[in-house]
Amino acid sequence: EQMDLIITVDTSVVHIAGALAKETWxxxxxxxxxxxxxxxEDNDLYDSVKVIRQxxxxxxxxxxxxxxxxxxxxxxxxxx
Numbered sequence: 001e002q003m004d005l006i007i008t009v010d011t012s013v014v015h016i017a018g019a020l021a022k023e024t025w026x027x028x029x030x031x032x033x034x035x036x037x038x039x040x041e042d043n044d045l046y047d048s049v050k051v052i053r054q055x056x057x058x059x060x061x062x063x064x065x066x067x068x069x070x071x072x073x074x075x076x077x078x079x080x
């Protein structure tokens with residue numbers, strides 16, 4: 001409850017965070033994942049969860065760079 005942001009993969013953590021309506025970034029592989037939708041960052045389960053997928057299969061480096069060197073820096077700069 002005290003966290004400003006939760007960064008996770010597809011586990012029970014994302015469901016707890018979503019149920020608590022905590023801002024959450026869900027990192028997923030490129031492959032099809034029907035529970036979280038086919039594309040885009042929105043999903044049908046939780047409004048507070050952004051789905052962030054690998055740009056191409058197996059490319060975790062680009063995803064982690066995006067999350068930690070771009071998005072997180074912007075999040076912190078905005079003072080959230």
